Amino acid sequence: MRRAHSVEQVRAAEKALMAALPEGALMQRAAAGLAYAVIGHLGGAYGKRVVLLVGSGDNGGDALYAGALLARRGALVEAWLLSDRAHAGGLAAMKTAGGRVVKLSEGYRSLSVSQPSVVVDGIVGIGGKPGLRPDAEAALEMLSGVPVVAVDTPSGVCVDTGEVDGAHVTADLTVTFGTYKPCHLLDPAASSCGKVKLVDIGLDLPTPTIESLEAADVAALVPRPAPDGHKYTRGVVGLRVGSATYPGAALLAVAGANTGLAGMVRYVGTASEWVKRQHPEVVGDGQAQAWVVGSGSADGANSALAFARASGVPLVIDADSLRPLTGPLGVPAILTPHAGELAALLRQDRADIEARPLHYARLAAQRFDAVVLLKGRRTTIAAPDPDTPVRVNTTGTSWLATAGSGDVLGGLIGSLLATGLAPIDAASAGAWLHGAAATLASAGGPVTASGVAAAIPAVIRSLPAV
Template sequence: MASLPEGALMQRAAAGLAYAVIGHLRGRGLGGVYGKRVVLLVGSGDNGGDALYAGAILARRGVQVEAWLLADRAHSGGVAALRAAGGGVVKLSEGYRSLSGSQPSVVVDGIVGIGGKPGLRPDAEEALAMLAGVPVVSVDTPSGVCVDTGEIDGAHVTADLTVTFGSHKPCHLLDPAASACGTVQLVDIGLRLPKPVIESLEAADVADLVPRPAPDGHKYTRGVVGLRVGSATYPGAALLAVSGANTGLAGMVRYVGTASEWVKRHNPEVVGDGQAQAWVVGSGSADGANSALAFARASGVPLVIDADSLRALNGPLGVPAILTPHAGELAALIREDRGDVEARPLHYARLAAKRFDAVVLLKGRRTTIASPDPDTPVRVNTTGTSWLATAGSGDVLGGLIGSLLAAGLAPIDAASAGAWLHGTAATLASAGGPVTASGVAAAIPAVIRSLPAVSS
């Protein structure tokens, strides 16, 4: 990095930003970029410098670029470059007067960068209000969100496109801030990156994690997963959890519960009680949730704890465990407000993982998976579709994670790979339309077949 000329990284970032804006304009069916109008909202830091240099590139392509300065100072080199390219640089009040002409095609948000505090100053809020309805491209992160936690506290930019540099930031992955990012486009500018504190699996990562049978393997060496789920009140939960487990990832599936005959009618491969390498408990268990958890815990093997069995927890279990609550269940478990959990998923997933000495998979649009080990990066799952918000989908997920756990994956890997496969299966089964939990389970083998080949 020391060998790079001064300003080289900013120039790389600006070039990536400029061509992302060009792609965004073309993607909206506006034809060529010549003659289009772009307004830059420019703060005092390097984020504003990126916007100014990108504006200079756009101006040289025939775009009408005008920078509105939100501070008394701005990046001097960027200002000079934009003016030299034929762009305009004005104070905010002058920019407002220019709106009497044509509306901009795009606004570039260069207000604050990764060092900014949550919220926006009143002048930035006013500028955004004046430009309401115009598509926004944010530089690195939407201004006003909390970059490191994904939290939102006060006014912020809601972008159509966020162009970030070097690596994704936590706010690009974690809700609620991720919802303000729009589409996120990553530009490689040659940074040397530290070990992440937040990460997200991709298809190649999952391909490396998915257990594959050894040439001399058999059903017992591939892992046996047991499920104590469902009840007379919720027999369907048993069938759905078993369908998530019975996808071929484990060598054998056991079921113990009141829905035994129904489960075996639909899944003739499933057998009854016996030893298992992992147990799944809680889904639809109703009044039997506590006893199911007590039995599974006494077995000494790793557990997946869902739904009704979560209510029985009061501390560490003494065995490796994965807890799979949604926000309401986690709020009840740790005696916090559900709205607070939804506003701060990273904080509360970490808190619960430490309190219960377990991996916590906090379900949501962006499922957040925290390990009790503070040195293990939190994983955020980005796969899925809004159609996945359907009854029974969590039961399928619990069974799927249980099969991965029984097959030998570490709890953090079983939880995060399971969430990725579950979301991807939902997208495949949905094909852009409605999907049921049963359809998600049925699509899991096809997703596994589609994974990239694993290099030997």
């Protein structure tokens, strides 16, 4: 599990640890981790030219102490000071090791000597406001095209929300300390972090605000048949999806549900004959432990939702069946909108939803008293309880942006829900498996929704033993 903690949580943990360590020891730990990450990124230090962009905070101090270590390893280190104040100890250590200070106005002349190998972004710490000052923007412009390693987080992004407002650093590598921060997992900021490397500095941390499942977590959640189990004890999932206009949505949703996770799949709808031909093991109407509604349902979406809601069992609500929602449903539910659907549901602008996915996923989860899975490059999954960590899915490939993939996801989540998983676990495990299946089926190239569904069993078989 990747766990991300808020700025307030991190600062409290750092304060507690610093009280037990010699002065400056925590910064030295962070700086050493940063320096070795830079060395790994460059494939060595000797003869490399390193430019440190140094602000007035502790991230600037981390960068300076790391610069001292790099200089001792033979790197040519320059510190471009972006403030009248810089960490005194770090600055002295860097100069003693042979690094030099370059005024920003001298940057042009410095660059004429040789192109830097890497820029270390120590401009703003985790408590900084979104956006950058003009001098920082100017420095980054001078260094355009040079690989960037960010200290803790890319300067200029909102650390706790993952939002981006104004100029910010786009890093190739972000080296973070003690724990992940929300911006490492949440879009849009996550797309500016590059690869994220976590350096353990010994923090004792509370329950995180954001989580991201990994393969071992999913393996622990995926239901395994009991030795004496049968099709009913393994869970029955029902689907009321598709329509005469969109029969393919029914086939894809059923394909997502019919992966062997649940003991039985039921289908009710206009595509019954198509479903029987492609999935002969799928049966008709009857009792189910969970229902999936809405995918491609068109004019039948409202009636499908009303029927499933009256059954009193947990629901997965997608696409057309999202439209009639006005408040809590009275049963456990998972809503699976993309940004446009959530914008319509909340009467907000789609661009704002995409800019603030954490905010709007949480808002919708509380308004509808349901788990909300907001689809995107980094799918965001929020529970109605504000104390439950939000989960962010990091599996998948850009090839997954293809018609019908959401239908497969809805069916897959429904099958997990029918096995008895809690809604937050069914949604997050389903999103992880769906993304991993897309990556497997894609193999670096195009993939179809049908291909994603077909790859799900192989992904489950590849999960680590529990």
